[in-house]
Amino acid sequence: MDELEMNFEAAINGMQDMKPGEIRTVKIVAVDKEGVVVDLGMKSEGFIPIEEFGQRGVPGDFVSEKEIQVVFTGSRMDGYYLVSYNQARQKFAWAKLKSSYDGNEAVSGTIVKKIKGGFIVDIGIDAFLPMSQVDTKSIDSLNELLNRDIKVLITELNNKNKSAVVSHKRISDIERKNNAAKILSTIKVGDIIEGTVSKLADFGAFIDIGGGVEGLAHISDLSWHRIDKASEAVHAGDKIKIKVLAIDNEKGKISLGFKQLLPHPWDNIEKKYPIGALVKGKVTSLVDFGAFVELEPGIEGLVHVSELSWKEKIGHPKKLLKSGESYEFKVLDVNRQQGKLSLSLKRTQGNPWEELKKKYPSGTKLKVKVTKLAPFGIFVNIEDNLEGLIPLMDISWTKRIHHPEQVVSVGKEIDAVLLEVKPEEERAQLSIKHLTPDPFEKYSTGNIVKGEVNKIFDFGITIKLESNLEGFVHKNEISREKDTDPKVLFKLGQEVEAKVIRADRKTRKIDLSVRKLELELEKELVKKYSNMPNPSLGQVLEEKD
Structure with a gap:
């Protein structure tokens, strides 16, 4: 028997030693872009095509002499025996994965590669972890996940093509919920606890209070004064003390307060800003009904539009004030319980209605100009934009007036009598009918x-x-x-x-x-003539006439 015949016979005998579907431990001979060559202990080597590794690609630890397990397929390609690495993995792992899937149990895996839309996780087979199922709360960067061991929950298991989809987020949510239940059982509303600022958002700060359990401190509970960003009060990583404001056991939510442990700026507000005091403040915002003014951080007052000018009717405060500018104001009222502080711009100056009352006593005859007509009376300009009202009932003593337009028109100058000036109400009442006696x-x-x-x-x-x-x-x-x-x-x-x-x-x-x-x-x-002796008929008739 020549050498060629002996080699062929040995090869045939080697094949007879391996049956299709048989698992064998083999050594890696070489790795290239086409796939992986393995030593079967036979004349012909085995080959794992690159396609078998899918999106994951050849594992990084596949190097020469590394032992792996494969399934013999019995097929040949380009002089190699085709073997399957995936089938071997699946035979060992599938039963366990099926049991974990049916029992909704967590499995351990290693994130081996980032692909479009997610990651490949080695759980005994290559499983797909969608990006939406990654618990981003527990990591700062997705790049940190590569080669990281994690626990996942199998959400889909396809027996036909031996594929799986897993979730990291659902496991984390379960763990977090369990941790939250434990922590919630140990705290109550009003407790002061410690935590670490884990993340900032536009609406507030998330604070880790232990075991991965987070509470939210709304932006309105971070500072006594108005802030636009949570970062103006706290920063990620800060270890702080907070107060438990509310607990929702059903949703596992905790509301926390940071400002509640800080001194309240309104303490002793009545002494700091007594009624009648002149104060300086910065306009923070302008609205239709007035202007908000900050006297100091955490203390804000309102200047109502009616308190801007004595003589002008201001439609919008922007006519007199600018946001960000500082002005002098007078304190009108302070209410600690309601957290309200009323200010006035016009009262920093003398009240012109007081001067008007001194200048024109009640009963003074004036020449005034009609500015507006209303169903209830006539508005007139007395002087310097100080308006008075002639009520409908004070237009005429005798004539029934249904509307002022029956007797006057806007812009007309008329005579009137000043009846009363009320400086505290910024009102004056006049009359036309009092120009003549009743x-x-x-x-x-x-x-x-x-x-x-x-x-x-x-x-x-x-x-x-x-x-x-x-x-x-x-x-x-x-x-x-x-x-x-x-x-x-x-x-x-x-x-x-x-x-x-x-x-x-x-x-x-x-x-x-x-x-x-x-x-x-x-x-x-009768009385007159009963006292006269015998009055004549002519006298009586004359009296009657």
């Missing part, structure tokens, strides 16, 4: 008046006493005779004398009586 004074109850009949009704007559002023005589008060007809006794334009029996200043109504006047005159005549 005609009602002449029509007090009991007075005798004369007028012309201007209206005749079945139930009585009205008598025009003067311009825009009438009196009413009910039919029962027309005559001593009963069931008299007003239309028979009177004519339009007829002059009538009567007695005032009722005068109501508020309603401006005057009730008259001809009957009572006649009775009164008769009584006077």
Whole structure:
């Protein structure tokens, strides 16, 4: 038998020693871009194609002489026997992985490579760890994960192609939840604990209070004064004391406070900023209704838009103030309980309404300009943009006015009498009707008046006493005779004398009586002539006339 025949026979015998599906420990001979060559202990070597390693690629520790386990496939390629590294791994690992998957148990693995959308994790087979399932809270950089041993939970296991998807985040969440439950059982609202600032966000700071359990200190609970960023109060890595503000056991959330352990800037606020004190402050923001002013960090007051100017009606504070600029203000009110401090810009100067009151006593006649008409009255400029009001009821003594536009127009100069100035309310009341005496004074109850009949009704007559002023005589008060007809006794334009029996200043109504006047005159005549000896008929008739 020649040498060629002997080699062929040995090769055949070697093949007979290995059966397809058999696992064998082999040594690596070489690694190149095509794959891995292994020593099968036979004339022909084994070969693991590069495609078998997938996205992971050939493991970094695959070097010459390293022993690995492979599955003999029985196939040949380019003079090599094809063997499978993955099948060998799967045969050893699959049963255990299936048990862990079914039992929702964690498995250990090593992150071996970063790929698009995630990582490859060696858990006995190459599993895919999506980027969304990486617990980024426990690491500072994703690069730190390479070659790192981690615990993962198998979320998908495909028996057909022997693939798996795993989650690092779900394991971390479970551990964190368990840790949170333990920690939550040991703390209560109001406790002061220690922690480390783990991360900053726009809305606050996350603080690790142990065991990977984090609480949140909202930005409003980091400082007594207004801050725009959490970094203005704390920094990542700071070890701080905090107060437990709230605990949500169901959600495992803890609310923490940092400022609550700092002195409150409003302590003794009434002594620091007494009412009436002049203070300097910086405008921090301007809004439609006023300006917020910082007197010192943590102490902010409000200047209402009505407290900006004595003489002008300011629509928006930006007309007088600039954000970031400092001004002098007067303290109007301090409320420690509500955390409110009211300021005034205009009251740093004298009150012009006080000067107006001194300059023009009540009853002073003024020439004023109409600035605005309203259903309830007339607004007028008295002087220097100080406005007063003429109420609708003070326009006329006798005429019923439904709207000021019946008598005046905007821009018109008119005469008026100043009735009252209230400096504390920044108001002044004026009157047009007080330019003349109240005609009602002449029509007090009991007075005798004369007028012309201007209206005749079945139930009585009205008598025009003067311009825009009438009196009413009910039919029962027309005559001593009963069931008299007003239309028979009177004519339009007829002059009538009567007695005032009722005068109501508020309603401006005057009730008259001809009957009572006649009775009164008769009584006077009887009284007069009862004392005279035998008065003549002519004298009596003459008195009646």
